[in-house]
Amino acid sequence: TPDQLSDYQTLVHRRASGYPLPYLTGRIEFYGLEFEVTPEVLIPRPETETLVDLALARQPATIVDVGTGSGCVAVSLAVHLPEATICAIEISPAALAVAQRNVERHGVADRVQLMVGDVLNPRPGPVDLIVSNLPYVSTGACSSLPTSVRDHEPRLALDGGPDGLVIVRRLLAQAPAVLRPGGGLLIEIGADQGEAASSLARTFFPQAAVRVHPDLAGHDRVLEVLPHLGVRA
Structure with missing residues:
Protein backbone atom coordinates (compact mmCIF):
# COMPACT_ATOMS: atom_id res chain seq x y z
CA THR A 1 0.00 0.00 0.00
CA PRO A 2 1.12 3.63 -0.34
CA ASP A 3 1.30 3.93 3.46
CA GLN A 4 3.54 0.87 3.73
CA LEU A 5 5.76 2.17 0.94
CA SER A 6 6.02 5.52 2.70
CA ASP A 7 6.93 3.82 5.99
CA TYR A 8 9.55 1.72 4.21
CA GLN A 9 11.05 4.77 2.51
CA THR A 10 11.21 6.53 5.87
CA LEU A 11 13.06 3.58 7.40
CA VAL A 12 15.52 3.44 4.49
CA HIS A 13 16.17 7.16 4.76
CA ARG A 14 16.72 6.99 8.54
CA ARG A 15 19.08 4.03 8.15
CA ALA A 16 21.01 5.81 5.38
CA SER A 17 21.44 8.83 7.66
CA GLY A 18 23.19 6.67 10.26
CA TYR A 19 20.27 5.72 12.50
CA PRO A 20 21.19 2.38 14.13
CA LEU A 21 19.46 -0.64 12.63
CA PRO A 22 18.58 -2.20 16.04
CA TYR A 23 16.63 0.95 16.94
CA LEU A 24 14.72 0.64 13.66
CA THR A 25 13.87 -3.03 14.17
CA GLY A 26 13.55 -2.71 17.95
CA ARG A 27 15.56 -5.85 18.60
CA ILE A 28 19.04 -7.34 18.65
CA GLU A 29 20.61 -10.69 19.45
CA PHE A 30 23.00 -10.93 22.39
CA TYR A 31 24.48 -14.12 23.81
CA GLY A 32 22.10 -16.19 21.69
CA LEU A 33 19.02 -14.40 23.03
CA GLU A 34 16.83 -11.75 21.42
CA PHE A 35 16.46 -8.45 23.26
CA GLU A 36 14.25 -5.43 22.79
CA VAL A 37 16.19 -2.20 22.35
CA THR A 38 15.01 1.40 22.11
CA PRO A 39 16.93 4.69 21.88
CA GLU A 40 16.75 4.82 25.70
CA VAL A 41 19.34 2.03 25.99
CA LEU A 42 22.81 1.35 24.67
CA ILE A 43 22.79 -1.23 21.89
CA PRO A 44 24.33 -4.48 23.23
CA ARG A 45 27.68 -5.25 21.62
CA PRO A 46 29.43 -8.57 20.95
CA GLU A 47 32.41 -7.44 23.07
CA THR A 48 30.18 -7.47 26.15
CA GLU A 49 29.64 -11.22 25.69
CA THR A 50 33.18 -11.56 27.11
CA LEU A 51 31.83 -10.11 30.36
CA PRO A 60 28.02 -17.10 41.30
CA ALA A 61 24.82 -17.59 43.28
CA THR A 62 24.20 -13.88 43.86
CA ILE A 63 25.03 -11.13 41.39
CA VAL A 64 24.54 -7.40 41.04
CA ASP A 65 24.60 -5.92 37.53
CA VAL A 66 25.42 -2.21 37.72
CA GLY A 67 24.21 -0.07 34.81
CA THR A 68 22.02 -2.81 33.39
CA GLY A 69 20.62 -0.75 30.48
CA SER A 70 18.58 -3.13 28.31
CA GLY A 71 19.14 -5.87 30.87
CA CYS A 72 21.06 -8.01 28.38
CA VAL A 73 23.82 -9.02 30.82
CA ALA A 74 21.49 -9.69 33.77
CA VAL A 75 19.04 -11.68 31.66
CA SER A 76 21.79 -13.71 29.95
CA LEU A 77 23.23 -14.61 33.34
CA ALA A 78 19.81 -15.51 34.73
CA VAL A 79 19.02 -17.75 31.75
CA HIS A 80 22.34 -19.59 31.98
CA LEU A 81 22.53 -19.72 35.79
CA PRO A 82 19.06 -21.01 36.76
CA GLU A 83 19.92 -21.06 40.48
CA ALA A 84 21.30 -17.51 40.60
CA THR A 85 19.53 -14.39 41.86
CA ILE A 86 20.43 -11.06 40.32
CA CYS A 87 19.92 -7.44 41.28
CA ALA A 88 20.09 -5.15 38.24
CA ILE A 89 20.61 -1.43 38.90
CA GLU A 90 20.07 1.37 36.37
CA ILE A 91 20.06 5.15 36.79
CA SER A 92 17.63 5.74 33.89
CA PRO A 93 13.98 4.82 34.58
CA ALA A 94 13.34 4.77 30.81
CA ALA A 95 16.13 2.22 30.31
CA LEU A 96 14.88 0.18 33.26
CA ALA A 97 11.46 -0.07 31.61
CA VAL A 98 13.15 -1.71 28.61
CA ALA A 99 15.05 -4.05 30.94
CA GLN A 100 11.76 -4.98 32.63
CA ARG A 101 10.28 -6.06 29.31
CA ASN A 102 13.38 -8.11 28.49
CA VAL A 103 13.31 -9.78 31.90
CA GLU A 104 9.68 -10.74 31.33
CA ARG A 105 10.30 -11.81 27.73
CA HIS A 106 12.83 -14.40 28.91
CA GLY A 107 10.87 -15.60 31.93
CA VAL A 108 13.37 -14.62 34.61
CA ALA A 109 11.37 -11.97 36.47
CA ASP A 110 11.30 -14.15 39.59
CA ARG A 111 15.12 -14.05 39.87
CA VAL A 112 16.07 -10.64 38.47
CA GLN A 113 15.23 -7.70 40.72
CA LEU A 114 15.33 -4.35 38.91
CA MET A 115 16.16 -1.17 40.81
CA VAL A 116 16.51 2.49 39.89
CA GLY A 117 19.80 3.53 41.43
CA ASP A 118 23.12 5.29 41.00
CA VAL A 119 26.05 2.82 40.93
CA LEU A 120 25.58 0.85 44.21
CA ASN A 121 23.10 3.21 45.81
CA PRO A 122 20.68 1.93 47.07
CA ARG A 123 23.06 -0.71 48.32
CA PRO A 124 22.30 -4.33 47.47
CA GLY A 125 24.11 -7.31 48.84
CA PRO A 126 26.10 -8.89 50.05
CA VAL A 127 26.75 -10.65 46.72
CA ASP A 128 29.25 -13.06 45.19
CA LEU A 129 29.85 -11.05 42.04
CA ILE A 130 29.48 -7.52 40.72
CA VAL A 131 29.28 -7.21 36.94
CA SER A 132 29.17 -3.89 35.20
CA ASN A 133 29.18 -2.23 31.80
CA GLY A 140 36.64 14.26 24.93
CA ALA A 141 36.41 11.07 22.88
CA CYS A 142 32.60 11.15 22.72
CA SER A 143 32.72 13.68 19.88
CA SER A 144 34.84 11.35 17.74
CA LEU A 145 32.63 8.28 18.16
CA PRO A 146 30.99 6.92 14.99
CA THR A 147 28.04 9.09 13.98
CA SER A 148 25.55 6.29 14.59
CA VAL A 149 26.74 6.05 18.20
CA ARG A 150 27.42 9.71 18.93
CA ASP A 151 24.18 11.05 17.51
CA HIS A 152 21.73 8.31 18.45
CA GLU A 153 22.79 6.24 21.47
CA PRO A 154 22.21 7.66 24.97
CA ARG A 155 25.06 9.92 26.08
CA LEU A 156 24.31 8.88 29.68
CA ALA A 157 25.39 5.33 28.78
CA LEU A 158 28.61 6.42 27.05
CA ASP A 159 30.26 9.38 28.81
CA GLY A 160 32.59 8.24 31.57
CA GLY A 161 33.97 11.68 32.43
CA PRO A 162 37.36 13.27 31.69
CA ASP A 163 39.35 10.00 31.77
CA GLY A 164 36.47 7.65 31.02
CA LEU A 165 36.84 6.01 34.44
CA VAL A 166 34.94 8.39 36.72
CA ILE A 167 31.98 6.06 37.25
CA VAL A 168 34.16 2.95 37.35
CA ARG A 169 36.13 4.66 40.13
CA ARG A 170 32.92 5.18 42.09
CA LEU A 171 32.00 1.53 41.65
CA LEU A 172 35.39 0.36 42.91
CA ALA A 173 35.05 2.65 45.94
CA GLN A 174 31.58 1.34 46.82
CA ALA A 175 32.13 -2.35 46.03
CA PRO A 176 33.81 -3.47 49.29
CA ALA A 177 30.61 -2.83 51.25
CA VAL A 178 28.63 -5.10 48.91
CA LEU A 179 30.87 -8.10 48.19
CA ARG A 180 30.78 -11.34 50.15
CA PRO A 181 34.06 -12.91 51.28
CA GLY A 182 35.69 -14.33 48.17
CA GLY A 183 33.52 -12.17 45.94
CA GLY A 184 34.79 -10.33 42.90
CA LEU A 185 34.17 -7.73 40.23
CA LEU A 186 34.02 -7.93 36.45
CA ILE A 187 33.93 -4.51 34.81
CA GLU A 188 33.85 -3.80 31.08
CA ILE A 189 36.45 -1.20 30.04
CA GLY A 190 37.68 0.48 26.88
CA ALA A 191 40.32 -1.06 24.63
CA ASP A 192 42.95 1.45 25.80
CA GLN A 193 42.09 1.43 29.50
CA GLY A 194 43.62 -1.82 30.75
CA GLU A 195 46.63 -0.26 32.45
CA ALA A 196 44.76 2.69 33.98
CA ALA A 197 41.86 0.53 35.18
CA SER A 198 44.22 -2.06 36.70
CA SER A 199 46.13 0.62 38.56
CA LEU A 200 42.88 2.06 39.86
CA ALA A 201 41.67 -1.36 41.02
CA ARG A 202 44.90 -2.01 42.91
CA THR A 203 44.46 1.29 44.72
CA PHE A 204 41.06 0.23 46.05
CA PHE A 205 41.87 -3.50 46.41
CA PRO A 206 45.57 -3.75 47.29
CA GLN A 207 45.29 -7.40 48.35
CA ALA A 208 43.31 -8.59 45.33
CA ALA A 209 44.36 -10.30 42.13
CA VAL A 210 43.75 -7.87 39.26
CA ARG A 211 43.60 -9.01 35.64
CA VAL A 212 42.50 -7.57 32.32
CA HIS A 213 40.84 -9.99 29.91
CA PRO A 214 40.78 -9.37 26.14
CA ASP A 215 37.72 -9.62 23.94
CA LEU A 216 37.67 -11.82 20.83
CA ALA A 217 39.42 -9.07 18.86
CA GLY A 218 42.30 -9.13 21.35
CA HIS A 219 41.51 -5.73 22.88
CA ASP A 220 41.45 -5.01 26.61
CA ARG A 221 37.80 -5.48 27.59
CA VAL A 222 37.11 -6.75 31.11
CA LEU A 223 38.77 -5.80 34.38
CA GLU A 224 38.65 -8.66 36.88
CA VAL A 225 39.24 -8.05 40.59
CA LEU A 226 39.20 -11.02 42.99
CA PRO A 227 39.00 -12.36 45.53
CA HIS A 228 37.82 -9.76 47.96
CA LEU A 229 37.74 -10.41 51.71
CA GLY A 230 34.27 -8.89 51.69
CA VAL A 231 31.73 -8.08 54.33
CA ARG A 232 30.15 -10.68 56.54
CA ALA A 233 26.81 -11.96 55.32
Whole structure:
Protein backbone atom coordinates (compact mmCIF):
# COMPACT_ATOMS: atom_id res chain seq x y z
CA THR A 1 0.00 0.00 0.00
CA PRO A 2 1.12 3.63 -0.34
CA ASP A 3 1.30 3.93 3.46
CA GLN A 4 3.54 0.87 3.73
CA LEU A 5 5.76 2.17 0.94
CA SER A 6 6.02 5.52 2.70
CA ASP A 7 6.93 3.82 5.99
CA TYR A 8 9.55 1.72 4.21
CA GLN A 9 11.05 4.77 2.51
CA THR A 10 11.21 6.53 5.87
CA LEU A 11 13.06 3.58 7.40
CA VAL A 12 15.52 3.44 4.49
CA HIS A 13 16.17 7.16 4.76
CA ARG A 14 16.72 6.99 8.54
CA ARG A 15 19.08 4.03 8.15
CA ALA A 16 21.01 5.81 5.38
CA SER A 17 21.44 8.83 7.66
CA GLY A 18 23.19 6.67 10.26
CA TYR A 19 20.27 5.72 12.50
CA PRO A 20 21.19 2.38 14.13
CA LEU A 21 19.46 -0.64 12.63
CA PRO A 22 18.58 -2.20 16.04
CA TYR A 23 16.63 0.95 16.94
CA LEU A 24 14.72 0.64 13.66
CA THR A 25 13.87 -3.03 14.17
CA GLY A 26 13.55 -2.71 17.95
CA ARG A 27 15.56 -5.85 18.60
CA ILE A 28 19.04 -7.34 18.65
CA GLU A 29 20.61 -10.69 19.45
CA PHE A 30 23.00 -10.93 22.39
CA TYR A 31 24.48 -14.12 23.81
CA GLY A 32 22.10 -16.19 21.69
CA LEU A 33 19.02 -14.40 23.03
CA GLU A 34 16.83 -11.75 21.42
CA PHE A 35 16.46 -8.45 23.26
CA GLU A 36 14.25 -5.43 22.79
CA VAL A 37 16.19 -2.20 22.35
CA THR A 38 15.01 1.40 22.11
CA PRO A 39 16.93 4.69 21.88
CA GLU A 40 16.75 4.82 25.70
CA VAL A 41 19.34 2.03 25.99
CA LEU A 42 22.81 1.35 24.67
CA ILE A 43 22.79 -1.23 21.89
CA PRO A 44 24.33 -4.48 23.23
CA ARG A 45 27.68 -5.25 21.62
CA PRO A 46 29.43 -8.57 20.95
CA GLU A 47 32.41 -7.44 23.07
CA THR A 48 30.18 -7.47 26.15
CA GLU A 49 29.64 -11.22 25.69
CA THR A 50 33.18 -11.56 27.11
CA LEU A 51 31.83 -10.11 30.36
CA VAL A 52 29.06 -12.73 30.41
CA ASP A 53 31.50 -15.57 29.64
CA LEU A 54 33.72 -14.60 32.57
CA ALA A 55 30.77 -14.20 34.93
CA LEU A 56 29.34 -17.62 34.01
CA ALA A 57 32.73 -19.22 34.65
CA ARG A 58 32.56 -17.98 38.24
CA GLN A 59 29.20 -19.75 38.82
CA PRO A 60 28.02 -17.10 41.30
CA ALA A 61 24.82 -17.59 43.28
CA THR A 62 24.20 -13.88 43.86
CA ILE A 63 25.03 -11.13 41.39
CA VAL A 64 24.54 -7.40 41.04
CA ASP A 65 24.60 -5.92 37.53
CA VAL A 66 25.42 -2.21 37.72
CA GLY A 67 24.21 -0.07 34.81
CA THR A 68 22.02 -2.81 33.39
CA GLY A 69 20.62 -0.75 30.48
CA SER A 70 18.58 -3.13 28.31
CA GLY A 71 19.14 -5.87 30.87
CA CYS A 72 21.06 -8.01 28.38
CA VAL A 73 23.82 -9.02 30.82
CA ALA A 74 21.49 -9.69 33.77
CA VAL A 75 19.04 -11.68 31.66
CA SER A 76 21.79 -13.71 29.95
CA LEU A 77 23.23 -14.61 33.34
CA ALA A 78 19.81 -15.51 34.73
CA VAL A 79 19.02 -17.75 31.75
CA HIS A 80 22.34 -19.59 31.98
CA LEU A 81 22.53 -19.72 35.79
CA PRO A 82 19.06 -21.01 36.76
CA GLU A 83 19.92 -21.06 40.48
CA ALA A 84 21.30 -17.51 40.60
CA THR A 85 19.53 -14.39 41.86
CA ILE A 86 20.43 -11.06 40.32
CA CYS A 87 19.92 -7.44 41.28
CA ALA A 88 20.09 -5.15 38.24
CA ILE A 89 20.61 -1.43 38.90
CA GLU A 90 20.07 1.37 36.37
CA ILE A 91 20.06 5.15 36.79
CA SER A 92 17.63 5.74 33.89
CA PRO A 93 13.98 4.82 34.58
CA ALA A 94 13.34 4.77 30.81
CA ALA A 95 16.13 2.22 30.31
CA LEU A 96 14.88 0.18 33.26
CA ALA A 97 11.46 -0.07 31.61
CA VAL A 98 13.15 -1.71 28.61
CA ALA A 99 15.05 -4.05 30.94
CA GLN A 100 11.76 -4.98 32.63
CA ARG A 101 10.28 -6.06 29.31
CA ASN A 102 13.38 -8.11 28.49
CA VAL A 103 13.31 -9.78 31.90
CA GLU A 104 9.68 -10.74 31.33
CA ARG A 105 10.30 -11.81 27.73
CA HIS A 106 12.83 -14.40 28.91
CA GLY A 107 10.87 -15.60 31.93
CA VAL A 108 13.37 -14.62 34.61
CA ALA A 109 11.37 -11.97 36.47
CA ASP A 110 11.30 -14.15 39.59
CA ARG A 111 15.12 -14.05 39.87
CA VAL A 112 16.07 -10.64 38.47
CA GLN A 113 15.23 -7.70 40.72
CA LEU A 114 15.33 -4.35 38.91
CA MET A 115 16.16 -1.17 40.81
CA VAL A 116 16.51 2.49 39.89
CA GLY A 117 19.80 3.53 41.43
CA ASP A 118 23.12 5.29 41.00
CA VAL A 119 26.05 2.82 40.93
CA LEU A 120 25.58 0.85 44.21
CA ASN A 121 23.10 3.21 45.81
CA PRO A 122 20.68 1.93 47.07
CA ARG A 123 23.06 -0.71 48.32
CA PRO A 124 22.30 -4.33 47.47
CA GLY A 125 24.11 -7.31 48.84
CA PRO A 126 26.10 -8.89 50.05
CA VAL A 127 26.75 -10.65 46.72
CA ASP A 128 29.25 -13.06 45.19
CA LEU A 129 29.85 -11.05 42.04
CA ILE A 130 29.48 -7.52 40.72
CA VAL A 131 29.28 -7.21 36.94
CA SER A 132 29.17 -3.89 35.20
CA ASN A 133 29.18 -2.23 31.80
CA LEU A 134 29.23 1.38 32.94
CA PRO A 135 30.00 4.38 30.69
CA TYR A 136 33.74 4.36 29.97
CA VAL A 137 34.25 6.66 26.97
CA SER A 138 36.14 9.81 27.95
CA THR A 139 34.14 13.01 27.50
CA GLY A 140 36.64 14.26 24.93
CA ALA A 141 36.41 11.07 22.88
CA CYS A 142 32.60 11.15 22.72
CA SER A 143 32.72 13.68 19.88
CA SER A 144 34.84 11.35 17.74
CA LEU A 145 32.63 8.28 18.16
CA PRO A 146 30.99 6.92 14.99
CA THR A 147 28.04 9.09 13.98
CA SER A 148 25.55 6.29 14.59
CA VAL A 149 26.74 6.05 18.20
CA ARG A 150 27.42 9.71 18.93
CA ASP A 151 24.18 11.05 17.51
CA HIS A 152 21.73 8.31 18.45
CA GLU A 153 22.79 6.24 21.47
CA PRO A 154 22.21 7.66 24.97
CA ARG A 155 25.06 9.92 26.08
CA LEU A 156 24.31 8.88 29.68
CA ALA A 157 25.39 5.33 28.78
CA LEU A 158 28.61 6.42 27.05
CA ASP A 159 30.26 9.38 28.81
CA GLY A 160 32.59 8.24 31.57
CA GLY A 161 33.97 11.68 32.43
CA PRO A 162 37.36 13.27 31.69
CA ASP A 163 39.35 10.00 31.77
CA GLY A 164 36.47 7.65 31.02
CA LEU A 165 36.84 6.01 34.44
CA VAL A 166 34.94 8.39 36.72
CA ILE A 167 31.98 6.06 37.25
CA VAL A 168 34.16 2.95 37.35
CA ARG A 169 36.13 4.66 40.13
CA ARG A 170 32.92 5.18 42.09
CA LEU A 171 32.00 1.53 41.65
CA LEU A 172 35.39 0.36 42.91
CA ALA A 173 35.05 2.65 45.94
CA GLN A 174 31.58 1.34 46.82
CA ALA A 175 32.13 -2.35 46.03
CA PRO A 176 33.81 -3.47 49.29
CA ALA A 177 30.61 -2.83 51.25
CA VAL A 178 28.63 -5.10 48.91
CA LEU A 179 30.87 -8.10 48.19
CA ARG A 180 30.78 -11.34 50.15
CA PRO A 181 34.06 -12.91 51.28
CA GLY A 182 35.69 -14.33 48.17
CA GLY A 183 33.52 -12.17 45.94
CA GLY A 184 34.79 -10.33 42.90
CA LEU A 185 34.17 -7.73 40.23
CA LEU A 186 34.02 -7.93 36.45
CA ILE A 187 33.93 -4.51 34.81
CA GLU A 188 33.85 -3.80 31.08
CA ILE A 189 36.45 -1.20 30.04
CA GLY A 190 37.68 0.48 26.88
CA ALA A 191 40.32 -1.06 24.63
CA ASP A 192 42.95 1.45 25.80
CA GLN A 193 42.09 1.43 29.50
CA GLY A 194 43.62 -1.82 30.75
CA GLU A 195 46.63 -0.26 32.45
CA ALA A 196 44.76 2.69 33.98
CA ALA A 197 41.86 0.53 35.18
CA SER A 198 44.22 -2.06 36.70
CA SER A 199 46.13 0.62 38.56
CA LEU A 200 42.88 2.06 39.86
CA ALA A 201 41.67 -1.36 41.02
CA ARG A 202 44.90 -2.01 42.91
CA THR A 203 44.46 1.29 44.72
CA PHE A 204 41.06 0.23 46.05
CA PHE A 205 41.87 -3.50 46.41
CA PRO A 206 45.57 -3.75 47.29
CA GLN A 207 45.29 -7.40 48.35
CA ALA A 208 43.31 -8.59 45.33
CA ALA A 209 44.36 -10.30 42.13
CA VAL A 210 43.75 -7.87 39.26
CA ARG A 211 43.60 -9.01 35.64
CA VAL A 212 42.50 -7.57 32.32
CA HIS A 213 40.84 -9.99 29.91
CA PRO A 214 40.78 -9.37 26.14
CA ASP A 215 37.72 -9.62 23.94
CA LEU A 216 37.67 -11.82 20.83
CA ALA A 217 39.42 -9.07 18.86
CA GLY A 218 42.30 -9.13 21.35
CA HIS A 219 41.51 -5.73 22.88
CA ASP A 220 41.45 -5.01 26.61
CA ARG A 221 37.80 -5.48 27.59
CA VAL A 222 37.11 -6.75 31.11
CA LEU A 223 38.77 -5.80 34.38
CA GLU A 224 38.65 -8.66 36.88
CA VAL A 225 39.24 -8.05 40.59
CA LEU A 226 39.20 -11.02 42.99
CA PRO A 227 39.00 -12.36 45.53
CA HIS A 228 37.82 -9.76 47.96
CA LEU A 229 37.74 -10.41 51.71
CA GLY A 230 34.27 -8.89 51.69
CA VAL A 231 31.73 -8.08 54.33
CA ARG A 232 30.15 -10.68 56.54
CA ALA A 233 26.81 -11.96 55.32
